[in-house]
Amino acid sequence: MTNRDARTPSGGVTWRAAAARRIARQGLDTPGGSPAGVVGAMLGAHAQVMSAAELSVALRTGGGTTREDVRSALWQERSLVKTYGPRGTVHLLPAADLPLWTGALSAVPSGAPGMPEGVRMTPEQTDAVIDAIRDALGGGEALTVDELTDAITARTGSWAGDRVMEAFQDKWPRWRQATHTAAHRGVLAFGPVRGRRVTYTSPDVTPLAGPAAVTELLARYLRAYGPSTPQWFARWLAAPRTWAARLFAEQAEAGLITEVTYEDGAAWVAAGDTAFDEGPGHRGVRLLPYFDAYAIAAQPRERLFPGAAWDRALGRGQAGNYPVVLVDGTVAGVWHQRRSGSRVTVTVEPVGPALDAPAARRELADRAERVGEVLQARAGLVVGPVTVGPHA
Template sequence: MPRTPRSRSLRWADVAAWRLRRHHLRGPLTAPEPWQAVKDVSAALCGLHAQVMSSAEQAVAARTRLPDAGAAVREALWERRALVKTWAMRGTLHLLPAHELHLYVAALRDDRRQMGDRLLAQQGLTPGDVAVVLEALPTALGEDRLTREALAERLTAVTHDRTIGEKVRSGWGVLLKPAARRGLLCFGPNDGRNVTFCAPRYRLGADDERAERSTPTDPAQALGAVLRRYLHAYGPASPDDFARWWGTGTPEVRAALSALGDAVTATDIEGHRSWALRDDVADMAPAPTGDGPLVRLLPAFDPYIVGPSRQLVSLLPHPALRSKVSRTAGWISPVLILDGMIGGVWKAQRRVRHTEVEIEAFVPLSSGVRRRIAEEAEGLLAPGDGHGITVRFA
């Protein structure tokens, strides 16, 4: 790991202020076209968490203030093909920039921690099943866009093994995630209520093909390139922070960090040893608050929280509040952000004529801050069709 004679001392307020800028939460990201803004947000955040698509759309809205972020995301994903929906880090669904897909695939290719024998056994599967699917999938999928049922039938025909098709039908995602990590499969537009799958190579444009040729193919080098991007969005961070986000082991991350050499430097954040890109550290100073804290409402599974999840306690006013943000079964609550720190959680319920937003604050809120929260809710959640927003504080 790179060594420096002295660590830069920072406060969590410094880090939070810097991350707000990097996440385009202090000033919205703009682009000539809405779909380009979506692509740029995805690239800046190392992908958008897409287990819940509405959360991905709200994450874009929070950073762009587009009047219809959902439409912009769909255009970027399905029409412009600037994004790819696929299983990536931690085996979870993400919207990745199409021109960077090959980088993530290269970094994920040899990481077997995300699909261990124990997980396979829990689903009644074996490593042999995975090997069969990986070999047969390119032929079975071809250039087509197939539902899971149709893909299972194709795999049965190619392998002459009916049990493979049955396992693809019953073991949702488990046999397909390794193929996604190899770059053999991604999601296509839905067929009615059914998801579809296709081969990424038939969705890539000329620019993406050129990006593929310049992407490192060695998994260790690719992991280092992803780590650099991660630090630029979520740094300073420790090897454990990145390992949790990526879903890998800390030794691999330490090796990648060491390979970055003088491009990174050590920092001390109120006693927490972390690393940042050397060029970023100079900008890590609190932004002036002016007449009050910067208020942002972020959706469930927002990258601002998921990316540095091991640092969650340091962003809260009290450690006991962690369970309100990071809940059971891996659920990450929508959060209220005040100057980059977590000031509460929120939930919204859409009614016939209006949406009710309930704020559970972790800190006292002045009347001025409450007005800003109401304005933020209006900007984030109002669809512009006369549908009203009602905000109440628990």
């Protein structure tokens, strides 16, 4: 636990104060609210591993929320949407925020081409595929990849279905390189799984105008994870750094963001949002699953993963590969859950002394019990080595 003041001698914001505000604003301090409200505060729940997304959301929602409540919000209430979000990865996003997200993500410049010559589609082909997806899914149907491939090729030509994309031990049809773009333009999202097959459906959304959407997304990002820098924002969004730097400069010129000193360096917060708690900061133990939003977005990363936690809890410098234990907003261990019937064993491997205190161990047991509640199982806690690798 750190004893640093909330503000540095230069009057800037410290890591402890920033971590406390971030944790409070996304429900990790006092869980509550609806799944959609929590996901909005997190700025999306990473859902490449769906069970991890369910944990991320339910642990912040409180009130006995389980994974079934998150699933209900997604598939019955439709207050959540599963689609491609920041960094082009699968996320849960609030349905009400989808115009904002699609408008902003469509406006982010793309980087270098991801496909080689001969595989890569031209801009005109991409537009044709997206028009075909819009038409095929416009009736509200949920189509499997094979069904959507047939619908697209019928509308564009056989070239869209050519199996030229390297994909694991298979090859995917050419059109699938446009799935992220289609999602960001608001014409495609994930539908319910049919058996073991993924389906796509139409989210039926009109994106907001790009400039206004990007401005609002940056404001929400800074409220959730500020203070931040253009480099950190670009990394979170997988956007070009030069574009992010121009965006911050424009927003600062317009008076929409404010520069502060953070950990003795320059960073930014949303205009009028400069208050940070100068008290003792967040105190408590939290268990975060794979690719949790806090572990991905909180910066500087060397303060989130201090000392030995850097080597133990990061996978080649990438956050999210291991579920992490937070103590006072800082990574103090890794953990793993293994289910057997109606029981789930939560194994926690401490990194450093932060979990040695009896009070921390009691709270850790409470957190493990809450994980079991979310998973609708009886939980048992084991403190010892986590022997599985990343993504296990």
